[in-house]
Every structure is written in C-alpha cells, then in structure tokens.
Amino acid sequence: MLIVQKYGGTSVANIDRIKAVAKRVVKTSKEGHKVAVVVSAMAGETDKLINLAHQTASSPGEREMDLLLSSGERITSALTAMAIEDLGHKAIALTGRQMGIVTDTVHTKAKIERITAEKAKKALDEGYIVVVAGFQGITENDDVTTLGRGGSDLSAVAIASALKADLCEIYTDVDGVYTTDPNIVPDAKKLDKISFEEMLELASLGAKVLQTRSVEFAMKYEVPVVVRSSFNDNSGTLVTKEDKDMEKVVVSGVAYDKNQDKITIMSVPDKPGIAARIFKGIAENTIVVDMIVQNISSDGKATDISFTVPKTDSKKAFKLTEEIAKELGAKSVSLSDDIAKISAVGVGMRTHSGVAAEMFETLAKHSVNIMAISTSEIKVSCLIDLKYTELAVRVLHEAFGLGKK
Amino acid sequence: MLIVQKYGGTSVANIDRIKAVAKRVVKTSKEGHKVAVVVSAMAGETDKLINLAHQTASSPGEREMDLLLSSGERITSALTAMAIEDLGHKAIALTGRQMGIVTDTVHTKAKIERITAEKAKKALDEGYIVVVAGFQGITENDDVTTLGRGGSDLSAVAIASALKADLCEIYTDVDGVYTTDPNIVPDAKKLDKISFEEMLELASLGAKVLQTRSVEFAMKYEVPVVVRSSFNDNSGTLVTKEDKDMEKVVVSGVAYDKNQDKITIMSVPDKPGIAARIFKGIAENTIVVDMIVQNISSDGKATDISFTVPKTDSKKAFKLTEEIAKELGAKSVSLSDDIAKISAVGVGMRTHSGVAAEMFETLAKHSVNIMAISTSEIKVSCLIDLKYTELAVRVLHEAFGLGKK
Numbered sequence: 118m119l120i121v122q123k124y125g126g127t128s129v130a131n132i133d134r135i136k137a138v139a140k141r142v143v144k145t146s147k148e149g150h151k152v153a154v155v156v157s158a159m160a161g162e163t164d165k166l167i168n169l170a171h172q173t174a175s176s177p178g179e180r181e182m183d184l185l186l187s188s189g190e191r192i193t194s195a196l197t198a199m200a201i202e203d204l205g206h207k208a209i210a211l212t213g214r215q216m217g218i219v220t221d222t223v224h225t226k227a228k229i230e231r232i233t234a235e236k237a238k239k240a241l242d243e244g245y246i247v248v249v250a251g252f253q254g255i256t257e258n259d260d261v262t263t264l265g266r267g268g269s270d271l272s273a274v275a276i277a278s279a280l281k282a283d284l285c286e287i288y289t290d291v292d293g294v295y296t297t298d299p300n301i302v303p304d305a306k307k308l309d310k311i312s313f314e315e316m317l318e319l320a321s322l323g324a325k326v327l328q329t330r331s332v333e334f335a336m337k338y339e340v341p342v343v344v345r346s347s348f349n350d351n352s353g354t355l356v357t358k359e360d361k362d363m364e365k366v367v368v369s370g371v372a373y374d375k376n377q378d379k380i381t382i383m384s385v386p387d388k389p390g391i392a393a394r395i396f397k398g399i400a401e402n403t404i405v406v407d408m409i410v411q412n413i414s415s416d417g418k419a420t421d422i423s424f425t426v427p428k429t430d431s432k433k434a435f436k437l438t439e440e441i442a443k444e445l446g447a448k449s450v451s452l453s454d455d456i457a458k459i460s461a462v463g464v465g466m467r468t469h470s471g472v473a474a475e476m477f478e479t480l481a482k483h484s485v486n487i488m489a490i491s492t493s494e495i496k497v498s499c500l501i502d503l504k505y506t507e508l509a510v511r512v513l514h515e516a517f518g519l520g521k522k
Numbered sequence: 523m524l525i526v527q528k529y530g531g532t533s534v535a536n537i538d539r540i541k542a543v544a545k546r547v548v549k550t551s552k553e554g555h556k557v558a559v560v561v562s563a564m565a566g567e568t569d570k571l572i573n574l575a576h577q578t579a580s581s582p583g584e585r586e587m588d589l590l591l592s593s594g595e596r597i598t599s600a601l602t603a604m605a606i607e608d609l610g611h612k613a614i615a616l617t618g619r620q621m622g623i624v625t626d627t628v629h630t631k632a633k634i635e636r637i638t639a640e641k642a643k644k645a646l647d648e649g650y651i652v653v654v655a656g657f658q659g660i661t662e663n664d665d666v667t668t669l670g671r672g673g674s675d676l677s678a679v680a681i682a683s684a685l686k687a688d689l690c691e692i693y694t695d696v697d698g699v700y701t702t703d704p705n706i707v708p709d710a711k712k713l714d715k716i717s718f719e720e721m722l723e724l725a726s727l728g729a730k731v732l733q734t735r736s737v738e739f740a741m742k743y744e745v746p747v748v749v750r751s752s753f754n755d756n757s758g759t760l761v762t763k764e765d766k767d768m769e770k771v772v773v774s775g776v777a778y779d780k781n782q783d784k785i786t787i788m789s790v791p792d793k794p795g796i797a798a799r800i801f802k803g804i805a806e807n808t809i810v811v812d813m814i815v816q817n818i819s820s821d822g823k824a825t826d827i828s829f830t831v832p833k834t835d836s837k838k839a840f841k842l843t844e845e846i847a848k849e850l851g852a853k854s855v856s857l858s859d860d861i862a863k864i865s866a867v868g869v870g871m872r873t874h875s876g877v878a879a880e881m882f883e884t885l886a887k888h889s890v891n892i893m894a895i896s897t898s899e900i901k902v903s904c905l906i907d908l909k910y911t912e913l914a915v916r917v918l919h920e921a922f923g924l925g926k927k
C-alpha cells in the first residue's frame with residue numbers, strides 16, 4: 118500500500134516526539150508500505166512566529182506572513198527526515214514547493230489548485246520515505262502561501278489524492294471520532310467507521326478532530342482517511358464512502374456548537390422582500406448566517422425574525438442589522454449570546470424516519486425549550502438555551518443509544 | 523545609486539534591532555537610492571537549529587541540514603520586510619530561490635554559480651525595497667543549499683554584482699577595518715579605504731571583519747564594499763580597487779594569527795624528493811600547510827624541516843607526519859602549539875623596499891626571535907613565539923607609523 122501519514126503539532130512537539138514519529142513511520146515502511154509523511158510545525162512554533170510578526174508591524178503584510186509561517190513546517194520536515202535516516206532508512210524532506218503544491222494567490226488562506234508530486238513519486242519509487250512540510254504551497258508566481266489554520270490536514274489529504282494513496286492517516290492527540298464529546302459524556306464511544314457526509318456535518322457542527330476543508334476534499338476525491346492517535350496503537354476511526362452498514366445506524370453522533378450568537382429583530386413589517394433585504398445586507402459583509410426563524414405574524418402586519426451568526430462576527434452583524442431595521446421601520450433589535458446548537462447526525466436518517474420527533478420529545482421531557490430547528494438529509498439541529506447544552510448532549514446521546522454499555 | 527546593504531546576526535538579533543535596520547534602510551531609500559537588503563539569521567538562531575539537528579540524529583544529513591538552516595534567514599527576511607512596510611515603504615522579502623541564486627550541489631558549503639535576480643530587478647524598478655534571505659541558494663535540481671559560515675557576506679556581494687549595484691554595504695558590530703586589533707593596540711586607526719588585495723590578506727591572516735570568499739568575489743567582479751557599523755553613523759571602510767593613493771602607504775595593517783601549530787621533523791635524510799614526499803602526503807588529506815622552513819644541513823646528510831598547519835588539523839597532521847618520517851628514516855617528529863604568525867600588509871610594498879628589513883629589525887630590537895618568514899608581493903609574515911604576539915603587534919604598529927597620533 119501507499120500510505121500518507123499526517124502528524125499534528127502535539128505529535129511533533131519536541132525532539133523525543135519527533136523520534137517517536139520516525140519510529141512509527143519506519144515501522145509502517147517495514148510492514149511493506151510506501152510512506153509519505155506530512156508534518157505540522159512543532160506545537161507553539163506558529164504562534165511564536167505570529168507574535169514576532171505582530172511585535173514587528175501593526176498589520177504585517179500577508180505575503181510576508183506566509184513566508185514567515187511556512188518556516189515552522191520546514192523545520193519539522195527537515196528534523197523528521199533526519200530522525201528517520203538516523204534509524205537507518207532513506208528519507209527526503211520536501212517543502213510545499215518541492216512537493217509541487219500549487220495554490221491560488223489568496224495569502225494566509227490559499228486554496229490548492231493542483232499538486233504535481235513528481236519529486237515525491239520518484240523518491241518513493243527509489244525507496245525513500247518522503248517527509249513533506251504541511252500547511253504550505255506556492256503560487257504560479259513563485260510566492261509562498263499557507264492554507265490557513267489546520268491546513269496540514271488538507272495538505273495530507275490532497276497529497277494522498279495526488280499520489281493515489283490507498284490511505285491517509287491523520288495522527289492527532291485523540292483516539293478517533295467519538296459519538297459525542299467524551300468530556301461531557303464519559304460513556305461516549307469511538308466510532309470504527311463514519312461516512313464523509315457525517316464527518317463533514319460533525320466537523321462543521323463543532324467536532325474538532327478534522328478540519329472541514331480537508332473532509333470536503335477527501336469526500337470529493339474519495340480519499341479514505343483514518344483519524345488516530347500518535348500516542349498509542351489503537352485503530353482509530355475510518356472516514357470513508359457511505360456503505361450499506363452505515364445506513365443501519367440511524368444516528369452516528371451528537372454534536373454541539375457554542376460559538377454562535379442570536380440576533381432578533383422585533384416587529385418588522387410583514388411584507389414580501391423583507392427577509393431578502395436583511396440577509397442580503399449581512400451576506401454582503403461576508404458574515405455567514407446559520408439558523409433563521411421567522412414567527413408567524415398574528416395580525417398579518419408585523420413579525421419577529423431571529424437568526425444566528427458566528428460569535429466572532431456578532432457585533433458587526435448586530436450593527437448592520439440595527440441599520441437595516443431602522444430603514445425597514447422595525448421596532449428593535451436584540452443580541453443574545455446564551456444560546457447553543459445541538460445536532461444529531463447520521464446517514465441512516467435518509468431511510469429511517471422519526472429522528473426529529475425523537476429528538477424533540479427527548480428535549481421536551483427534560484424541559485429544554487427549542488428556539489429554532491434546522492434539518493438536512495442527514496442532520497437535525499436545535500437551537501437551545503446555552504445552560505442546557507451538556508444536559509441535552511447527555512440525554513440525546515442516551516436516547517439514540519450511542520453509549521458503550 | 524543602487525545600494526546593497528547586508529546586516530549580520532547581531533544587527534538583527536531582536537525585534538527592536540530589526541526595526542532600527544528598517545529605519546536605516548528607509549532612510550537610504552529616501553535619500554534617493556534603490557536599496558536591496560540582505561539579512562542573516564537572528565543571532566543565535568542558526569546555532570539553535572544546529573543543536574536541534576544534533577539532538578535528532580547522530581550525523582544529520584547535509585541536504586536536510588541545509589533545508590533546516592535556511593529557515594533562520596527566511597524568518598529575518600520576512601520580519602525585516604514587515605518592519606519596512608510598517609514605516610510606510612513598499613517592501614518584498616525574497617528567499618535565496620526567489621532571488622535566483624543558483625549554486626552547485628555541495629550542501630552546507632555550496633558555491634554560487636549564477637544569480638538571475640529577475641524578481642528583484644522588477645521589484646526595485648517598481649519602487650520596492652527588496653529584502654533577501656542571505657546564506658542560501660538553490661541547486662539546478664531545486665534543492666535548498668547554504669553557503670557555509672559567513673555566507674551572508676558572500677550573498678550580499680554576489681547580489682550586488684548581479685544587480686550591478688554601485689555599492690555593497692556590510693553592516694556589522696564594528697566600525698570598519700582597523701590598522702590592527704584595537705583590543706591589543708588602543709591607538710589602532712580605522713582605515714578609510716583599503717584595496718581588495720590587502721583586505722584578502724588581512725581576512726586570511728585572521729582579521730574577522732569580512733569572510734575571505736566574499737572578498738575574493740568582490741575583487742573578481744570589482745564590487746566596491748563598505749564595512750561599517752549598524753549601531754552608529756560612522757562612515758566605515760571602503761574596500762575597493764587599488765588606486766594611486768593607496769600605493770603611497772607602505773604598510774596598511776598589522777595582523778596576527780594564533781590558530782596554527784608547528785610540526786618539526788628532525789634529521790631527515792637530505793636528498794631530492796623528500797619535501798615532496800612529506801607535503802604530498804599531508805595535502806592528500808586536505809590539510810593546508812602554511813609556512814615551511816628547511817634548515818640548511820650542516821653536513822649535507824640530514825636536515826630539519828618545520829611547517830605550520832591550522833590548529834584544527836594539527837593532531838591529524840602530526841600522525842601523518844610521524845608515519846611519513848618513519849618511512850623516510852627521520853629521527854623524530856615534534857608538535858608545538860605555542861607559536862603565532864605576525865604579518866604586515868600593504869600594496870605600497872610593491873613600490874617601496876625595506877619593509878621586511880624594518881620588520882626584522884623592530885622584532886630583533888625587542889628580542890623577539892623569528893622562526894620562519896614568508897612573503898608575498900604585498901605581505902611579510904613572521905612566525906614567532908606565541909607569548910610575544912601582543913608585544914610584536916604593538917611595536918610593529920608603531921614602527922610602521924599606523925597609529926592615530
């Protein structure tokens with residue numbers, strides 16, 4: 118097999134851990150596989166470089182920021198290759214450019230356009246273990262770019278796709294993907310297998326194991342991904358194409374997201390085009406609105422509209438909404454930061470009905486009020502009071518029978 | 523004018539110093555010059571990376587070592603460009619590759635083969651200050667190389683040559699080139715001007731201001747170099763082509779070198795081919811022999827031969843010499859580490875005689891015994907007892923009238 122292994126910042130945090138990574142890589146190679154390794158910067162290095170930049174300039178240029186930040190992964194790639202060679206195995210470190218990762222020109226959050234991978238293919242054929250600096254690429258114009266936070270996951274998946282690898286292993290500090298956050302539900306179970314679609318929903322709903330863009334990429338190019346720990350030999354979670362088995366499971370996981378605020382406009386005149394006017398104004402400022410509820414107006418004249426936005430954008434969104442509300446003749450605008458979104462995810466929902474009903478019933482039984490609902494083919498989300506988050510996660514996890522028991 | 527400015531590790535040791543460098547660069551630009559800046563790694567950074575490598579592997583691969591070490595200068599180049607932009611001036615950071623510095627494939631001490639400089643020329647024409655990561659280049663095969671210790675001086679001179687710059691300023695922590703070491707002779711005078719040839723002799727004789735290879739390069743391509751301090755506005759020393767003025771000065775400087783040991787072979791049979799046998803054996807081991815003295819044999823049968831080698835190679839050279847001496851039937855071999863070489867340098871020697879005589883007389887007057895002598899067109903060197911080094915430097919500096927008075 119050809120296997121791509123990606124090691125995150127905590128897995129290469131110091132020289133001892135880099136040596137442990139080298140051992141694991143060489144072991145995989147000795148089992149008869151070709152191995153390409155993708156490494157992050159040593160934990161803390163990227164933040165250190167960002168600090169230096171902000172000490173140097175009030176708003177550091179993004180092109181130079183990328184050149185600066187790309188150093189972290191280069192250092193780890195060189196050290197990891199040295200550690201592998203020290204174990205007696207041929208190894209070669211490659212920068213993003215040497216790997217042939219060509220991106221667009223959007224510095225600090227570039228998108229991968231293509232990967233040539235010639236040097237890597239040749240080296241793998243000659244028996245080398247290839248160690249690639251993650252998180253970085255190069256533009257057509259030869260400038261260094263970075264792929265944004267968590268970009269090394271994306272590097273790994275994209276490289277796996279370019280090399281037509283059989284597997285992409287993402288090594289991190291947790292054992293895999295769980296049915297829910299084990300910090301809230303100790304009974305949470307590690308999943309052996311999950312579909313790309315479910316993983317994508319879980320990632321965007323707040324599960325921190327895999328970066329959303331890397332799941333999208335893996336799904337699009339059908340790269341099987343395994344999430345596992347670099348600190349033990351547990352088998353991890355396989356993220357892959359949906360299969361028959363998966364459909365039998367109605368709900369695979371329960372996720373929560375505390376990173377949204379709710380904005381409510383009171384007494385907006387109830388006429389066509391009002392919602393369009395509000396949400397167009399917000400979208401134009403590249404703020405992503407998630408859930409929307411419009412109350413049915415009792416008198417046909419005025420209505421209330423609520424919606425959620427990411428916490429980081431909520432102040433800006435609130436200001437914009439106030440301006441629009443004034444213009445529309447609405448009564449007032451309020452912002453609440455004590456909400457949470459609880460979601461149940463599972464591809465089985467496509468063929469099994471009743472998940473939403475079960476969810477509403479369970480929450481009602483524990484007196485958790487639902488402020489808004491949104492659904493997709495494989496997901497039901499409810500907006501609730503922030504203080505009920507942990508309770509809701511626990512009772513839903515139990516109601517859907519997700520624990521180990 | 524187009525000016526290349528090079529800042530060493532102490533000049534960019536921390537963010538405050540990088541900001542000071544940015545100010546100086548912008549000032550030069552505002553005086554109406556185009557400026558290209560070459561930076562070293564922040565003081566201590568290269569050693570830190572070397573340490574990491576040696577913690578990781580018992581003998582780190584040189585290709586990976588170069589990838590690792592090149593990060594230091596990349597970081598400084600990005601930060602310096604940010605600091606310049608923060609002062610409101612356009613700046614662009616370029617890696618060795620982006621500067622188009624193509625080297626041979628001898629990792630850790632690569633030689634520059636050519637510099638394309640396209641990106642830099644374009645940027646300079648568009649009004650950017652260009653900041654280049656020193657010390658590094660790239661092979662035809664796209665691998666990162668470094669130019670060896672002090673390589674950033676060489677980067678600067680080579681870039682100045684490629685850009686057809688009018689001047690290459692080397693900023694360091696001393697005010698320029700002195701008539702001798704001011705630590706030994708407080709009366710030592712900073713030279714306003716010195717010829718390439720003299721600088722080359724002084725550099726190879728132990729003066730630490732400029733790296734020998736960069737002086738050779740500057741001489742070959744006639745790049746005028748100024749050595750000056752980044753901590754004040756003093757004018758520094760211009761290193762340039764020899765001119766009429768320079769010939770008037772008989773001796774420009776007095777240098778000393780304590781980094782050699784002396785090996786003596788006693789009672790070697792005095793027949794043709796003996797010296798060849800000895801020095802061929804040593805040269806084959808890439809040890810550089812500097813001074814050689816062969817005593818005139820009193821009886822025509824046996825003679826003593828002494829020679830000096832760098833301290834770092836002296837143990838190895840001693841062993842080799844013992845083997846050869848045995849083979850030749852010599853009596854014995856001895857090694858002494860208490861010697862020093864004192865030199866007087868000046869292009870005026872070409873047209874003025876009597877420098878050697880003055881030197882011998884001065885040393886004799888102070889009872890300093892001369893063990894060996896070597897001369898070139900513009901230099902006289904004497905091998906003396908180590909303990910007389912400072913005395914010899916002082917009296918020669920005075921005898922040649924080099925002080926400020």
